[in-house]
Amino acid sequence: MQSQKEQILRDAVTYALLIVSILCLAGSAAVSLTSCSQKAVNEDAMSGYSGYTSESTGPALSMSACNPCPAPKAEWSYAFYKDGSGFNREEYASIREGGFKSPLYDPVSTFSIDVDTASYSNVRRFLANGGMPPVDAVRIEEMINYFHYDYPQPKGEDPFSITMEMSQCPWNRDNMLVHVGLQGKRLDYKDFKPSNLVFLLDVSGSMGGGGKLPLVKESMEMLVRELGRNDRVSIVTYAGAAGLVLPSTSARHRREIIKALDRLEAGGSTAGGEGIELAYRAAWENLIPEGNNRVILCTDGDFNVGVSSTPELVRMIEEKRRAGIYLTICGFGMGNYKDEKMEAISNAGNGNFYYIDSRREAHKVFVQDMRANMFTLAKDVKIQVEFNPARVSQYRLVGYENRLLAAEDFNNDLKDAGEIGPGHSVTALYEIVPAGLGMGAQRVDPLKYQENKPVPEPRNRNEILTIKFRYKNPEENHSRLITRVLDESSMEFADTSDDFRFSAAVAGWGMLLRNSPYAERLTWDQIQRMAEESVGPDEMGYRAEFIKLVKTCRELNG
Incomplete structure (x- = not known):
């Protein structure tokens, strides 16, 4: 009789938790929709639906909120799915793919470079779990830039080729497809300045499990083993509150740093804003002038105590970056992953963004590419391309939707x-329509008060485009x-x-993953053949x- 009562009690608790989870999800979705002045979800919002299935995740939904939201990022994308612990939620910022533009009306294309790779490894995680990713998890430029390309080293004073x-x-x-490759100068280890690193580690309850805190600890240990004798490490953790676990310690005391990492355990809520404040304070107090402070x-990404909204966190990080302290963000885990929040604050903090889905990816980020990922060669790197309307009737930048800048920027x-x-290295692709093929469906009505037509000049008639780069030394x-x-x-x-053909294969893959209207003539088989014929040294x-990922998609x- 007693065991029967206990079973009834356990069942009641299980059903109660399930109902609470459903109500929380419903409340979150309601807030994202009703916070807009327009309550209805328009057709564009519903077009973000992505129904993927897998044994581990079940069905998914990606939904964008309505357009008039006043927040800096007005649209959000939610990936709902079920795993072994119940209903969880991942969040992605909605991406609207850029279309063709006319150089007569938009003569220049301007954007900020992006060396983040989080989207690629996150998409790989979805495919490894047997399901397609939500379309808003796919950022094509991050997929292209995940790979190394054999661009020549720069010559002369400029740090780029x-x-x-x-x-x-x-x-x-x-x-036509235009491939632009930017290569940063490689430096000898002896040329690197000493590092003042602060590990800001989320040890809240949501970080429990093998894909999160244990992998975080292993990743940071990999990085510690790569540091030199003049480098220093502090460890700040945050859960219900933030704390300094390890004051600034020389990397010569590697064992002490690793022991501090080993002692960390997950539990509690997530006071991310408080943790960021403490981490930047620790970095500032141990600042190495003209060193690598990061x-x-x-x-x-599940910040839920104190300063936690994306706009609040972005404003906080923008203030902190003025101190010359850089930011690297590494996302971990599944089920509660907040991609949009982490990408936004990394962009605001002179930073970069990676997603660590395995020990192999941790080795790539913290060992193989450590010097490129943890040091800064140049900051505020911008690209502006001017197209010659005598040779180009339309152009389209592939990816970089959330890195676009105004021409005057x-x-x-x-x-x-x-x-x-x-x-x-940084790679960008432009699809262009040669002059003479017309504007097609993208045609803009003729202007009333001015003429818009190409002015051919003999001295530049063979030029397709002029590309300009701006950068600052750190x-x-x-x-x-x-x-x-x-x-x-x-x-x-x-x-x-x-490099040209492989980057085109990766771009085409991203377009198919996003159900791009510009990929109507592409197939998975074509992408596979293109990649197989351009592997090169690997x-x-x-x-x-x-x-293999392309084959999985097929x-x-x-």
Whole structure:
């Protein structure tokens, strides 16, 4: 009789927890919708639906809130699914894919560089679990820039080399594809300045489990073993409150640092804002003038105590970056992962953003690419491309939707932009419609008060575009300018470099994952063939792994 009562009690508790979870989800969704002045969800919002299934996650829903929300990021995307512990929620900012523009009406394209790679490894995690990712988890530029490309090292005083190629666009043979590669100078280890690192580690209850805090501890241990004798480490943790676990300690005392990591356990709520405040204070108190001063935040992004909203956190981080302290954010885990929040604060904090889904990815970020990821070669790096309307009737930047800048931001040294580390490369692709093919469905009505037509000049008639880069040295506040021109010279797609063709394969894969209207002529088989024919040297096997992911997508989509 007693065991029967206990069973009834356990069942009641289980059902009560299930009901609370459902009500919490409903409340969260209601807030995201009713906070707008327009209560109805428009057709564009519902077009974000992504129903994927897997044994571990079940069905998913990606939904954007309505347009008039006053917040800086007006749209959110939620991925709902069920795992072994109940209903959980992941959040992604809604992405609206950029379309074609006319150089007659929009003569320049301006954006901030991006060396983040979080989207690629996060998408890999979804596929490994047997399901397709929500479309808003897919940021094409981060997928392209996950891979290393064989661009030449810079010569002369500039810390960058610039490589450009043009060929037929593989997903639309009537168009052309322009590949732009930016390569940062590699530095010898002896040239690196000492580091003052603060590990800001989320040890709240949501970080329990093998894919979160245990992997965080292992990742930070990998990084500690890469540090030099002149580097220093502090450890700040946060759960219900923030605390200094380890004061600034020389990396010579590696065992002491690793023991402090080993003692960490998960539990409690998440006072992320308080943790950020304490971490930056620790970094400031141990600041190394002209050194590498950096906060490394490891979390699933679920801040729910104190300063916790994305706009509040962004404003806080923007204030902190003025001290010359950089920020690296590493996302961990699944089920409660807040991608949009972490990407927003990394962009605001002179930082970069990675998603760690495995020991192998931790080794890539904290060992193999540590010097590129943990040091800064140049800050506020911006790109501006001007297209020659005598040669280009339309252009479209592939990806970088949340990195776009106003044209006037390019020359504004007060405008924040992306950072790049030594040895890092940045790749961008433009799909262009050659002049003479017309504006098609993108045509803009003729202007009433001015003429918009190309003015051909003999001296630049063969130029396709002019590309300009602005960057600042880490210790400077005034930018420097690099300018290059791409002339009208193209080759057959099969004759282009491995880097050109492989980056095109990754871009096409991202477009298919996003159900892009510009990928209507693409198939998974075409992407696979393109990648297989352009693997090139692949010492670490990352390109081979990409081909396996494409095969997984093909199988999941029949």
